[in-house]
Amino acid sequence: GGLTGHQLRRIREFVDAHVSKEIGISELAGLIGLSQFHFIRAFKHSVGLSPYQYVLSERISVAKEMLSERDLSIADVALAVGFSGASQLNRVFRKLIGVTPTAFRRENDLR
DSSP states (O other): OOOOHHHHHHHHHHHHHTTTSOOOHHHHHHHTTOOHHHHHHHHHHHHSSOHHHHHHHHHHHHHHHHTTOTTSOHHHHHHHTTOSSHHHHHHHHHHHHSSOHHHHHHHTOOO
């Protein structure tokens, strides 16, 4: 089986609140009182992504919003959403979105 609605909500709220920090599987599993193994399985069953993939996708989602802020550098955005630097953000962003953050920013510049 998967996680309850309450458990999923707690995980989502925690990830949203801590997106800029290191988030470990043991921390997430402990939050809802499950072993790491059971948590990973139940989370993937409920969400369709591993907890790690989910955290990455949330970070990229926040990064996409932040990229509209012209005064923030790519490196600033990377650090704000929990990546070690611009190169890590570039790699993950391109993998998940299909373009680099710079290209995304250029394509979505509404001015």
